[in-house]
């Protein structure tokens with residue numbers, strides 16, 4: 001029984017049409033552990049949805065299904081109302097879904113440009129790698145995130161945690177994503193860079209890009225997200241507009257699974 | 273993978289060391305270390321052998337003997353960069369060599385008659401195809417069935433050595449086709465002095481042109497350029513190495529009888545006091561050089577190479593970026609097989625016979641060459657040029673010890689110790705760098 005039926009979406013988004021992304025009743029198990037259990041989330045164009053929950057709640061696993069890293073055991077994914085199968089990262093990228101992974105997923109031994117263009121290299125007319133153009137583009141996109149960044153020639157292994165994170169973010173935003181998944185994108189960033197990412201998020205939102213934001217910083221999430229979806233033990237506790245709930249209520253959802261009245265309860269909600 | 277020590281975002285003090293200067297001119301300091309090691313080995317043996325090491329004759333033979341291992345080392349670099357290993361190359365060489373011998377000596381003469389002008393080419397293509405197929409098969413088991421490469425190629429080591437015996441029930445096949453034999457070097461495999469000069473000058477022109485094109489391109493994008501002096505020094509060193517090699521090869525005189533036949537074949541007369549005609553570059557050395565250039569191009573300039581390195585750095589990241597990691601992995605082993613095929617032809621042609629023991633222990637020399645050349649067994653790091661230099665270092669040690677009369681068992685002991693020492697030093701160097 002899914003709780004968030006299309007009717008509920010209409011309730012939470014009055015006046016808007018088809019969602020950019022709809023994930024319905026997604027389940028996946030790793031050898032008996034139900035990492036995600038019948039979870040449903042959706043995302044509108046130009047909307048930021050915060051995904052919250054304990055460590056191990058299943059947030060990363062859920063979004064990895066959307067980004068093509070895992071294949072769900074059950075459930076459907078719709079992009080712009082059309083049902084799609086996302087069976088590889090390539091599929092996801094074809095649908096305009098870009099991901100900043102919690103682990104960053106960088107090849108440590110090659111430089112920033114090689115990482116940003118990995119799998120989508122720019123080629124010269126001869127079919128060889130166009131490193132010069134890739135480096136030039138990398139300089140452009142990195143200057144939006146981290147204007148002081150200079151170490152373009154070095155393997156990303158030699159970069160600081162925050163610089164590496166900037167590279168991972170640059171890779172996700174460079175290719176004109178329609179949907180951006182950010183799994184704890186600012187965990188390693190300093191305050192200035194975090195602010196830069198926050199500004200960038202709002203800027204991208206204005207361009208109509210939908211963003212899933214996973215973060216443990218409730219404060220950040222309330223600043224940026226239009227809605228939050230809380231997960232617990234692989235199940236969705238509930239979804240609420242940030243304008244309708246307080247941080248304490250959301251904290252209650254995360255810790256005890258108790259759904260406040262302003263939220264749409266999911267299958268993981270504590271029954272009272 | 274363990275030394276991911278995040279460096280500070282903005283180095284507080286800009287202390288410049290030699291390493292920084294070298295990095296500024298984009299030159300790998302490890303390469304300088306290798307060349308220095310080679311120089312020490314050469315000078316050392318020359319001293320111990322009373323000047324017999326640094327003679328055109330010895331250096332010419334040294335290069336010819338290095339070719340087969342150097343070619344396979346190019347493929348092994350890519351295999352090791354992807355965090356895999358190929359223990360089967362020696363046995364594969366034996367098997368492919370036997371098949372080539374069989375086709376060339378038994379099958380083709382029956383079909384086309386002896387000494388057909390295409391026999392050598394068919395043999396070479398057959399060897400590359402067969403090697404490639406064997407490599408692809410092993411690669412498929414490793415990539416798609418996820419069997420560790422150590423196990424698959426350990427199995428391959430036994431299987432292909434056994435198969436090499438099976439082809440002729442252990443019989444040696446000889447002699448080889450006369451147009452095939454130049455692949456192995458020797459007098460018939462020397463291209464002569466004028467052709468050598470032409471190739472040498474052509475290579476120098478290519479080096480200069482390449483450097484100029486890259487510089488122009490970087491300038492157009494407004495990137496930092498190497499200082500001009502460094503650029504000229506590097507290009508100059510490259511050209512000097514090429515020309516020196518040509519000069520040495522040309523200084524190694526052909527035996528008088530061969531030279532005389534050569535002169536008379538061209539309609540000239542053999543002068544009274546004799547005439548010194550140089551060998552010139554050897555075919556296997558040119559083949560190795562061509563392989564080195566092609567694989568370097570593949571590794572640095574094509575998508576395939578970029579994927580190979582990315583997989584070695586972080587297989588999961590490569591996969592999440594949409595790289596078809598399994599296909600790339602299979603192709604890497606396929607390429608390794610093709611190179612083994614080429615080396616099989618070179619060894620068979622050099623011996624002028626196909627024997628089922630050909631290539632025994634080659635896997636160890638090939639892996640050692642790659643590792644001495646700076647390829648990290650942890651994956652993700654390695655250069656083709658380094659591996660080829662590594663092969664030259666190994667062969668120099670071996671030839672030098674033969675020259676000064678070291679017993680065979682002691683030779684192995686020395687090579688083994690040098691391998692361990694080289695990897696240890698390389699590790700120390702890497703740690704200091706990071």
Ligand SMILES: Nc1ncnc2c1ncn2[C@@H]1O[C@H](COP(=O)(O)OP(=O)(O)OP(=O)(O)O)[C@@H](O)[C@H]1O
Pocket residue numbers: 030033034035053054055056057058059060061062102
């Ligand atoms: N590849 C995997 N194999 C086995 N179990 C896994 C795998 N990936 C995740 N899990 C399990 O699934 C559950 C959910 O993990 P997930 O990484 O999605 O949590 P999360 O909500 O992102 O946590 P965090 O806040 O710590 O990042 C955990 O119990 C984890 O152990």
Ligand SMILES: [Mg+2]
Pocket residue numbers: 059060061102183
């Ligand atoms: Mg997570």
